[in-house]
Amino acid sequence: xxxxxxxxxxxxxxxxxxxxxxxxxxxxxxxxxxxxxxxxxxxxxxxxxxxxxxxxxxxxxxxxxxxxxxxxxxxxxxxxxxxxxxxxxxxxxxxxxxxxxxxxxxxxxxxxxxxxxxxxxxxxxxxxxxxxxxxxxxxxxxxxxxxxxxxxxxxxxxxxxxxxxxx
Amino acid sequence: xxxxxxxxxxxxxxxxxxxxxxxxxxxxxxxxxxxxxxxxxxxxxxxxxxxxxxxxxxxxxxxxxxxxxxxxxxxxxxxxxxxxxxxxxxxxxxxxxxxxxxxxxxxxxxxxxxxxxxxxxxxxxxxxxxxxxxxxxxxxxxxxxxxxxxxxxxxxxxxxxxxxxxxxxxxxxxxxxxxxxxxxxxxxxxxxxxxxxxxxxxxxxxxxxxxxxxxxxxxxxxxxxxxxxxxxxxxxxxxxxxxxxxxxxxxxxxxxxxxxxxxxxxxxxx
Numbered sequence: 056x057x058x059x060x061x062x063x064x065x066x067x068x069x070x071x072x073x074x075x076x077x078x079x080x081x082x083x084x085x086x087x088x089x090x091x092x093x094x095x096x097x098x099x100x101x102x103x104x105x106x107x108x109x110x111x112x113x114x115x116x117x118x119x120x121x122x123x124x125x126x127x128x129x130x131x132x133x134x135x136x137x138x139x140x141x142x143x144x145x146x147x148x149x150x151x152x153x154x155x156x157x158x159x160x161x162x163x164x165x166x167x168x169x170x171x172x173x174x175x176x177x178x179x180x181x182x183x184x185x186x187x188x189x190x191x192x193x194x195x196x197x198x199x200x201x202x203x204x205x206x207x208x209x210x211x212x213x214x215x216x217x218x219x220x221x222x
Numbered sequence: 223x224x225x226x227x228x229x230x231x232x233x234x235x236x237x238x239x240x241x242x243x244x245x246x247x248x249x250x251x252x253x254x255x256x257x258x259x260x261x262x263x264x265x266x267x268x269x270x271x272x273x274x275x276x277x278x279x280x281x282x283x284x285x286x287x288x289x290x291x292x293x294x295x296x297x298x299x300x301x302x303x304x305x306x307x308x309x310x311x312x313x314x315x316x317x318x319x320x321x322x323x324x325x326x327x328x329x330x331x332x333x334x335x336x337x338x339x340x341x342x343x344x345x346x347x348x349x350x351x352x353x354x355x356x357x358x359x360x361x362x363x364x365x366x367x368x369x370x371x372x373x374x375x376x377x378x379x380x381x382x383x384x385x386x387x388x389x390x391x392x393x394x395x396x397x398x399x400x401x402x403x404x405x406x407x408x409x410x411x412x413x414x415x416x417x418x419x420x421x422x423x424x425x426x427x428x429x430x431x432x433x434x435x436x437x438x439x440x441x442x443x444x445x446x447x448x449x450x451x452x453x454x455x456x457x458x459x460x461x462x463x464x465x466x467x468x469x470x471x472x473x474x475x476x477x478x479x480x481x482x483x484x485x486x487x488x489x490x491x492x
Contacts (some may be wrong), residue, residue, distance in 0.1 A: 107492055109490075138421050147273055148266065151266065151471065166492050173383065205487070
């Protein structure tokens, strides 16, 4: 069984199981940020109904948090962006993921690896939700709007209060 | 309003020569960016910039200064990193119009290197006439008047005499001098804290806007991206810097079209 992490969000605890075997780089990277408390107090800053909920990059004041160096994209590991899987967010460059991640709220096959090209790399899945699915649904359903320079930000803050490795 | 005692401005920044630039009526989108600070030490930022230019659908791309972290003279364009960046510009200018306005880091980027890359040099400030709108463009450092020490430095290094004297040195010497100048500036900024960049002077910006008859201002330099009213008669849009090497994925562009100005933010997504 993979490493378990509990995301204590302001709407309830979401338990995730990481796939250490198929996504060793993303898993180690995620655990490093969990252990140093990076995710504590981060906002779900991008929530799109029927698509995904994204977090890990901004504090509640919508200030971007500093991160470590980007990691290699493991989207070619065979894991796919099914509903309730957890995957790394990134910029347009394939190997640019740092701390931000998202939970798929639908089967998002178009995010899967196709080829090792900027357009085809896809998004690396590294685990799945094993408990608290209803809290994922609750976050997905919140009202969102424009805040500062960002769209799709929940009108009322939804945050990860604390992320804990279940030893 | 006169440019008399009420404004803490130098004669130069109070009454600038405002260059007027008419956009082609064939264009539908003009894109702005600034403060990329390209350097061999920030490879992810250079890669993100090159990828952006390769895919942009804009009819014109305008770089409002500090494209390079440092530019010590056009003879540096044969060095590997600088040559690669100019090659990116050349490939872009083969597809769309590309303009460049000097920043405080790369004001020595001259017309010969730019011409080789098919890039047009825009004076600072320039008023752009496009889609029936007048938009004032500046890098922004000339308006940061509260930083008196910087303004003194700026006046010195922008003088033809300083330029000639600096360019007469060897390339190696110039690189060393530029590094020393940057270190001194960074030390000064650290000593002064986060407010070091300061902001542009709103009274001076309003005066520029009045002279240019432009109700909209686009600038960079301060690395504090925002779109906001500055005065009742002036709205400003501040570009972000670009940074992809600490994982923070910054790099806004502003896109001007007949529909107005829209900000496009580089950010992590699925």
